[in-house]
Amino acid sequence: MEADIHTYEKNHFFKFLSQVMGTVCGDVILVFSATGEINFNNSDIKIENIKQLSLFFKLSEPKNSEFLSKFWKNENFKKTELFDYIEVSGKKRYSKIVLNYFFDDNNQKYYSVLIRRMGEDLCNECESKFKAIFLKAPVGIASIETKTGKILEVNPEFCKMLGFSKDELLTKCVSDITYPEDYKQEHEIVESLLKNNESKLEFTKRYIKKDGTILYANLTATLVKGFGNNDVLMGIILNATQNIKLLQAEKEKKSLIEKISLTTPDTLLIFDVKAQTFTFSNHSLIVNENEYEELTFLKLISLIHPDDLKRFLEESNLLIISNDDNIHECSFRLIYRNNEIKWLLCRGIVFTRDETGYPEQILMQMTDITSQKGLEESLRQSYRQINEKNKILEIQKHELLQAKYELEKSEKQLIEANLNKDKFFSIIAHDLKNPFNSLFGSASFLAQNFEICDNKDVKTLTDNIYNSAKVIYSLLENLLSWARLQTNRLVLNIERLSITEMLDNIAPVYSETLLSKNINLQVLVNSDYYCFADRYSIETVLRNLLSNAIKFSFPNSKIIIGIESAEEEIILYVKDFGVGMTDEKILNIFTLSNNKTTNGTLHETGTGLGLLICKEFIEKNNGKIWVESKENEGTTFFISLEKADSE
Numbered sequence: 318m319e320a321d322i323h324t325y326e327k328n329h330f331f332k333f334l335s336q337v338m339g340t341v342c343g344d345v346i347l348v349f350s351a352t353g354e355i356n357f358n359n360s361d362i363k364i365e366n367i368k369q370l371s372l373f374f375k376l377s378e379p380k381n382s383e384f385l386s387k388f389w390k391n392e393n394f395k396k397t398e399l400f401d402y403i404e405v406s407g408k409k410r411y412s413k414i415v416l417n418y419f420f421d422d423n424n425q426k427y428y429s430v431l432i433r434r435m436g437e438d439l440c441n442e443c444e445s446k447f448k449a450i451f452l453k454a455p456v457g458i459a460s461i462e463t464k465t466g467k468i469l470e471v472n473p474e475f476c477k478m479l480g481f482s483k484d485e486l487l488t489k490c491v492s493d494i495t496y497p498e499d500y501k502q503e504h505e506i507v508e509s510l511l512k513n514n515e516s517k518l519e520f521t522k523r524y525i526k527k528d529g530t531i532l533y534a535n536l537t538a539t540l541v542k543g544f545g546n547n548d549v550l551m552g553i554i555l556n557a558t559q560n561i562k563l564l565q566a567e568k569e570k571k572s573l574i575e576k577i578s579l580t581t582p583d584t585l586l587i588f589d590v591k592a593q594t595f596t597f598s599n600h601s602l603i604v605n606e607n608e609y610e611e612l613t614f615l616k617l618i619s620l621i622h623p624d625d626l627k628r629f630l631e632e633s634n635l636l637i638i639s640n641d642d643n644i645h646e647c648s649f650r651l652i653y654r655n656n657e658i659k660w661l662l663c664r665g666i667v668f669t670r671d672e673t674g675y676p677e678q679i680l681m682q683m684t685d686i687t688s689q690k691g692l693e694e695s696l697r698q699s700y701r702q703i704n705e706k707n708k709i710l711e712i713q714k715h716e717l718l719q720a721k722y723e724l725e726k727s728e729k730q731l732i733e734a735n736l737n738k739d740k741f742f743s744i745i746a747h748d749l750k751n752p753f754n755s756l757f758g759s760a761s762f763l764a765q766n767f768e769i770c771d772n773k774d775v776k777t778l779t780d781n782i783y784n785s786a787k788v789i790y791s792l793l794e795n796l797l798s799w800a801r802l803q804t805n806r807l808v809l810n811i812e813r814l815s816i817t818e819m820l821d822n823i824a825p826v827y828s829e830t831l832l833s834k835n836i837n838l839q840v841l842v843n844s845d846y847y848c849f850a851d852r853y854s855i856e857t858v859l860r861n862l863l864s865n866a867i868k869f870s871f872p873n874s875k876i877i878i879g880i881e882s883a884e885e886e887i888i889l890y891v892k893d894f895g896v897g898m899t900d901e902k903i904l905n906i907f908t909l910s911n912n913k914t915t916n917g918t919l920h921e922t923g924t925g926l927g928l929l930i931c932k933e934f935i936e937k938n939n940g941k942i943w944v945e946s947k948e949n950e951g952t953t954f955f956i957s958l959e960k961a962d963s964e
Contacts, residue, residue: 345359345360345430345431345432346358346359346360346430346431346432347429347430347431347432348427348428348429348430349366349367349427349428349429349430350426350427351425351426351428353366353367353428354366355367356427367428416428416429416430416431417429417431451472452472452473454472454474456474456553456554456555457471457474457475457534457553457554457555457556458471458472458474458475458551458552458553458554459471459472459475459551459552459554460541460550460551460552461491461538461549461550461552462547462548462549463507463511463540463547463549463550464548465547466490466491466492466504467489467491468486468487468489468490468491470487471483471486475554478524478526478532478534478554478556479524479526479527479532480527480528485527491503493525494524494525495522495523495524495525496522496523496524496525496531498523499522499523502520503520503522503536506518506520507550510540511540511548515540517537517538517539518536518537518540519535519536519537519538520535520536521536521561522534522536524554532558533557533558533560533561534554534555534557534558535554535555535557535560536552536553537555538550538551538552538553539551581599583682583683583684583685584598584599584682584683585597585598585599585680585681585682585683586598586680586682587668587678587679587680587681588614588665588680588681589677589678590637590675590677591677593614594613594614595613596678620651620652620653621649621651622649622650622651622658624650625648625649625650626649628647628649629647629649629663632645632646632647633647633665636667636676636679637676637679640674642666642667643666644664644665644666645664645665645666646662646663646665647662647663647665648661648662648686648690649661649663658687659685659687660686660687660689660690661683661684661685661686662683662684662686663681663682663683663684664681664682664684665679665680665681667679667680668680753789756781756782756789758781759779759781759782760778762778763778763782809851809854809937809938810851810852811849811851811938812850812851813847813848813849813961814847814848814849814961815847816842816846816847816848816880816887816889817842817846817880818845819852819855819856819859820840820842820859820878822856823856823859823860823863824840824863824878826860827864830867831867831876834867834870834918834919835872835873836867836870836872836873836874836875836876837874837875837876838875839876839878840878840879841878841879841880842878842879842880845963846880846882846887846963847887847960847962847963848887848958848960849958849959849960849961850938850940850959851934851937851938854934854937854938855938855958857930857931857934858930858934858935858942858956859891861927861928861930861931862891862931862954862956863876863878863891864927865927865928865954866891866892866893866895866952866954867893867917868917868918868921869893869895869896869897869915869917869918869952870893870894870895870918871895871896871918872919874893874895875894876891876892876893876894877890877892878890878891878892879892882960883957883960884960885959885960886957886958886959887957887958887960888955888956889955889956889957889958890953890954890955891953892951892952892954893951893952893953894950895918895951895952896918896948896949897946897948897949897950897951897952898944898946898948898952899948902946903944903946906928906944907928907929907931907932908929931954931956935956938959939958939959940957940958940959941955941956941957942954942955942956942957
């Protein structure tokens with residue numbers, strides 16, 4: 318398999334060599350293998366192996382035959398030798414031969430023979446090949462006599478390009494087929510060529526075709542001297558009409574673009590990324606009134622407002638490093654020499670890229686948006702003003718709503734106050750009626766029957782008068798406190814109070830009452846506790862709670878007063894084991910809805926305001942009051958107050 322591949326590669330190489338060297342005029346190439354067999358022959362020499370080479374040629378000198386023999390037999394021989402020889406047939410003459418050998422990639426040896434042709438036969442052969450090229454060339458070829466401008470020779474392609482026959486062209490001079498303005502230029506160039514002893518000219522000219530139309534052509538001419546008594550220009554003519562049209566179209570396109578760019582008020586720029594310069598600008602940058610200055614990148618950077626420069630550079634860098642063809646926008650301020658500030662909107666896009674895709678040129682469009690920015694600022698100010706007015710309206714609306722709420726609240730309070738007033742008078746009418754009736758009855762009976770009453774009757778009547786007066790006093794005291802609360806005329810004096818001390822002062826006041834019902838009062842306070850509160854209001858609360866507990870306790874029961882200490886508050890409770898309350902009763906216990914007093918276990922009467930006053934007093938002292946009760950088992954009242962340190 319490897320041998321087949323090598324054979325293929327070798328044959329492919331020799332085929333390529335034959336195609337290339339076969340076009341070389343005058344050279345014969347022969348290649349022989351290590352065994353002497355021929356592998357390559359670009360000529361018509363009939364030869365099969367290297368041994369036939371010495372038989373085929375009659376060498377001019379014996380030394381040359383000796384050299385050829387050494388070349389073939391000596392494997393280490395490697396030398397280039399030049400010598401003369403003559404072909405036996407005499408058909409062709411050769412003047413020099415070059416002998417050598419080489420090795421391929423597989424280390425196989427080959428012998429090469431280069432025969433360089435010389436003499437008249439070679440000239441004839443070269444002339445023949447030149448003629449073939451002249452006739453078959455895909456470009457126009459013509460020879461012109463320099464002195465007269467007469468056309469000496471043309472090839473078929475040149476005739477085809479102009480529409481003339483060869484005979485027609487050979488009767489003409491070059492001036493006959495050249496556009497007048499271009500002939501003058503061509504004549505001047507040829508004169509300069511002859512004068513300066515130059516040999517070549519190149520330029521674009523217009524030929525006049527047979528039908529009168531114009532042919533644009535690129536002419537490359539070489540001066541050949543020594544043809545008879547005159548010099549000759551050998552010219553190669555290429556049809557350039559299409560190229561000229563393309564160039565003309567491109568020129569017109571460019572002109573149109575320039576006209577468009579000049580008519581737009583925006584500044585159009587082309588920025589060279591590598592050179593960091595602007596290669597095109599349709600407008601100059603106005604940097605001062607009545608003064609124009611060419612825009613450069615450094616100038617642009619120097620004019621940008623410091624607050625906008627970083628954003629502009631970041632956006633510019635993003636445009637360069639991105640691989641897309643999207644339009645990038647950035648607005649910024651320019652500061653001019655007169656300290657005038659203008660807003661510009663810059664829109665950039667990659668215009669051209671190099672072979673690696675890296676941007677070469679950036680197309681930029683600068684639009685003055687100062688007026689737009691001014692309008693936007695005006696709109697923003699208007700928006701801010703509207704927002705401020707809306708805020709004011711919202712505040713006013715809130716104030717109106719608050720006023721409405723306060724009015725409704727006041728109205729509600731007024732209604733409630735009227736209701737409370739009605740309830741208040743109802744309480745007065747109800748609760749004062751009985752004690753006053755008892756007071757008046759006992760006093761009247763005593764006054765009328767004093768002389769006939771014994772001591773026991775007097776004692777009973779005076780006890781009734783005393784108890785009725787005490788009830789009336791308690792009621793009036795509660796009514797006075799409630800009235801002060803309703804009119805906000807109660808002034809609290811918040812101070813550090815000892816709860817234990819207040820209990821010690823209040824408990825003895827009710828000793829007689831407790832004794833009358835055989836109730837055991839237990840004060841479960843084993844240390845001193847302090848709170849921040851008003852003494853008068855707290856003492857009033859404690860009296861009411863203890864009085865209620867006694868009133869609703871069963872005879873021969875007990876009442877417990879205790880204190881619990883929390884982190885920030887103390888909780889005092891009064892617990893009885895009396896009649897208790899229903900859930901419905903508990904809901905209204907601290908309101909005026911509880912306007913009807915309930916008699917105690919021994920038919921004791923009350924004012925009906927005690928618990929309402931307790932609630933409002935405790936809340937005035939930033940505390941809380943609540944109750945837990947179960948019917949026929951007892952009730953516990955709790956109050957919490959702000960805790961004070963013991964020291």
